Amino acid sequence: MTRAALRHRLAERGIDRQLLLLAPALACVLALFVYPFAYGIGLSFQPAEGGVLGAYRTFFTDAYQRDTIATTLGLALPAAILNVAASVPIAYRMRGRFRGKRLLTTVLVVPITLGTVLTAEGLLNYLGPTGWFNRTLISVGLTDAPVRLTNNYWGVFFSLVITGFPFAFLLILSYLSGIDPTLDRAAATLGAPWWQRFRRITLPLLAPGLATTFCLTFVLAFSVFPSAVLVGDPAGETRVISIAAYHAAYEVYDYPLGSAIAVIMGLVELAVVAVVLGLRSLLYTGSTGGKG
């Protein structure tokens, strides 16, 4: 077969020189993401002692390390669920057009850009024992002594809500506006009250989008690191898995253990995402929008 004929046959299958445009991006991802990841996995199987699975054994036999998984999930799952659950009714009420919608959505983008470090600083000032929040509670008479909301679980939880809620809300709002409004109107013509329309029409169409939103919010919350150190209690209550990984790799310089923890972290996160996306594939993802 001549080269021209081969080229022709490949082109029929969709392979030609234009695919080379993909090469730089693919090379970057392979060199900067796939290779380091594979290297890290390889490194995690070569600990200084304890055989091939030594680093993993160290992690799972040490309760202080092992419990970081539960701590992280205990923070990230409730935060992600709250962010999605609170966004649905609010986005549902605001799905139509009204004055100031653009302003509202703009203001909601602000916390996304604040970043975790500034949010942490603000939370320490605002929720601290002499902060405005506690002062208000005391002067209203709801409590006598300041409520402790920083340097523990709640500080980190609030920082996850502040950064995660606007993100979840904007996503769900855009999914909701993607749902064909005539379906809702048709149901209204047939005499369905709003909650029936919501439960039987909007929610089933929105559900796949909710699953996607949950995954993205969960990923954000799962990788919590700066706020867990700054507003949390990094040695105890909020010692999340990313702190454990960072500690192992950069404070103890045990790279195999650090890589092993990073791998475990990725696996746990992908397991949750896979469960949610698996459930999502059971849902209807047709062309009426809201599918994500």
Added chain:
Amino acid sequence: MTATLEKPAAAVETRRKRIVASPGAWLVWGAVAFFFVNLAGVIGSVVVNSFGERWFDTWLPSGWTTQWYASAWNEFGLFPILVVTLEVALLVVAISVLVGVPASYVLARRSFPGRRLVYLLFLLPILMPPITYGIPLATVLYKYGLAGHLAGVVLANLVPSIPFVILTMTPFIEQIDPAVERAARMCGARTWQVFLRILSPLLVPGILAASILVLVRTVGMFELTFLTAGPDSQTLVVALYYSMSAAGIRAQQSVDAMAVMYTASMLVLLVVALRFVNPTQLVARVKEDPD
């Protein structure tokens, strides 16, 4: 006649319905208001603290001053940090756009064996927490002596930025009519000419949107920069983190002053960004209701 009479009556009724809102609406708006009040408290307390002289057990500081800004600027060496931040962000934007746009063109227009796999490969860096790939990546970068410098920070930040550009650009490219390109090819244009003369001008809004989003993300990206930065390649977020976690060395108000400057610069970027993109489009594509 009856129709014209009925119309104002209906309008009055809807207006009345709006004033006496249902309990559900009150609940929803109340929740939103509560969120915003607390958000304002969080941001406001940082701003107030950065201008305050001493603030211990009172509602407001005892006096007002701008000395913390001066001290943040002079002692902390904020200017070099800002320069580094800008350098990193602009390099990341330029490289990820140059690399990402052609790739998103292929992904948007062509079908080829392995397309789904390639797509998944581009999706993974966005789906994984930065720490999980950041630690092995930093280890590799240190091995080759790249980490600790600007190059390492830029390379690390490219990992989520390139896929982000690809995902943001794909809908923009899909909007362009392929007939335009075919016409250009009929007239004898080569691929690079199609890109430079046909696609680039049409894609300018999309490229601007993607660049500004990548810029905002890179300036705000903590984990990857933190893991790969050396003492002279810290961006503003990382410098903020260090000065916050090294408590006692630096006055808290000075840290707050830096945080306010950081927020202000992010807000400027954001306002610029919102001139090009609808906020709901920041996170997903939305079809605007035609009516």
